[in-house]
Amino acid sequence: MGISPWLLSTPLMEELYGKDARLCPSSHGEATFVFSQSRPLDLIELEQLLASVGWSRRPQRLVKRALENSLLTIGLWSHDPSIPRLVGFARCTGDGVLEATVWDVVVHPVWQGSGLGKELMKYVLELLRTMRVQRVTLFADPGVVDFYLRQGWTLEPKGRRCAFWYAN
Amino acid sequence: MGISPWLLSTPLMEELYGKDARLCPSSHGEATFVFSQSRPLDLIELEQLLASVGWSRRPQRLVKRALENSLLTIGLWSHDPSIPRLVGFARCTGDGVLEATVWDVVVHPVWQGSGLGKELMKYVLELLRTMRVQRVTLFADPGVVDFYLRQGWTLEPKGRRCAFWYAN
Numbered sequence: 001m002g003i004s005p006w007l008l009s010t011p012l013m014e015e016l017y018g019k020d021a022r023l024c025p026s027s028h029g030e031a032t033f034v035f036s037q038s039r040p041l042d043l044i045e046l047e048q049l050l051a052s053v054g055w056s057r058r059p060q061r062l063v064k065r066a067l068e069n070s071l072l073t074i075g076l077w078s079h080d081p082s083i084p085r086l087v088g089f090a091r092c093t094g095d096g097v098l099e100a101t102v103w104d105v106v107v108h109p110v111w112q113g114s115g116l117g118k119e120l121m122k123y124v125l126e127l128l129r130t131m132r133v134q135r136v137t138l139f140a141d142p143g144v145v146d147f148y149l150r151q152g153w154t155l156e157p158k159g160r161r162c163a164f165w166y167a168n
Numbered sequence: 169m170g171i172s173p174w175l176l177s178t179p180l181m182e183e184l185y186g187k188d189a190r191l192c193p194s195s196h197g198e199a200t201f202v203f204s205q206s207r208p209l210d211l212i213e214l215e216q217l218l219a220s221v222g223w224s225r226r227p228q229r230l231v232k233r234a235l236e237n238s239l240l241t242i243g244l245w246s247h248d249p250s251i252p253r254l255v256g257f258a259r260c261t262g263d264g265v266l267e268a269t270v271w272d273v274v275v276h277p278v279w280q281g282s283g284l285g286k287e288l289m290k291y292v293l294e295l296l297r298t299m300r301v302q303r304v305t306l307f308a309d310p311g312v313v314d315f316y317l318r319q320g321w322t323l324e325p326k327g328r329r330c331a332f333w334y335a336n
Contacts, residue, residue, distance in 0.1 A: 062266060065265045066265040066266040093269065094261045094269075095236075095237035095261050097237060098234040098271075099234070101261065101269050103266075128335075135334055135335065137330060139328045142327040145329050153331040153332065154332045154333070156332075158309065158310075159309070160309055161313050162307055162308070163323055164303060164325050166302070166304075166322070167302050168302070
């Protein structure tokens with residue numbers, strides 16, 4: 001069960017989610033959502049979240065190192081004073097100056113359709129803008145191309161195509 | 169003027185290009201090419217190289233920080249005992265575990281068409297394979313899509329599209 005936004009005091013928010021925590025606007029009146037870059041992620045909970053949108057699981061030790069080496073990792077939490085739940089996630093890699101690339105953007109299906117994904121991406125770009133990163137890139141699954149276009153992303157500018165190479 | 173491969177001794181190669189230096193195979197009989205991750209790059213020479221293929225110039229202080237924050241930076245040098253020339257370049261960002269993204273792949277037009285680009289990409293992938301990176305991505309300009317396809321890259325797997333967001 002979530003609690004109303006006004007019941008989440010700043011001290012409690014900082015205690016649970018870190019000093020960088022930020023309320024995430026949403027149309028869910030009954031729940032409060034918080035962005036955090038510092039609340040530790042439970043890797044099992046993260047992989048369950050990624051699996052909830054159909055992404056294949058990856059070895060935990062690799063995910064742990066990948067998160068450590070990321071430019072940004074952002075958890076979106078459904079607030080609960082005792083057990084906050086991870087309902088969204090995104091991370092970026094990059095040099096933090098000229099380039100950043102966004103990966104693993106996910107909102108749990110239960111919470112989709114209420115603007116959380118849009119707010120998550122707005123927050124990611126806000127953080128990258130603060131770092132003054134010049135260009136941000138991502139690889140969009142077919143079903144979410146329109147989602148990114150609506151938010152001002154440019155699809156394949158100058159005819160650029162994306163190419164992937166897999167180790168296995 | 170380059171010198172023949174057999175005149176570049178291992179001690180000289182290490183002195184000029186670092187312990188990680190590696191000869192780059194090429195069909196240019198009269199020149200010797202060397203990969204190096206550690207020979208310091210002259211930022212003006214690098215930007216001239218990038219400009220030689222039509223890429224726009226970027227502020228040097230940003231390029232400097234971007235290189236420092238890269239996962240890999242690889243210079244391809246035309247060997248000369250007194251003044252090695254930078255004739256190719258590539259760099260990667262990423263978490264070094266799950267994802268790496270290749271940027272700024274360039275071979276000077278004078279040296280194109282002799283397999284240097286192919287060797288450069290082979291070397292990049294070999295380094296990333298050694299790091300055990302699972303997936304490598306890049307954004308290919310229209311004119312080089314076939315170049316990557318021929319080397320085993322997959323274009324937009326699962327219908328993924330690339331999207332860009334620019335700070336300015």
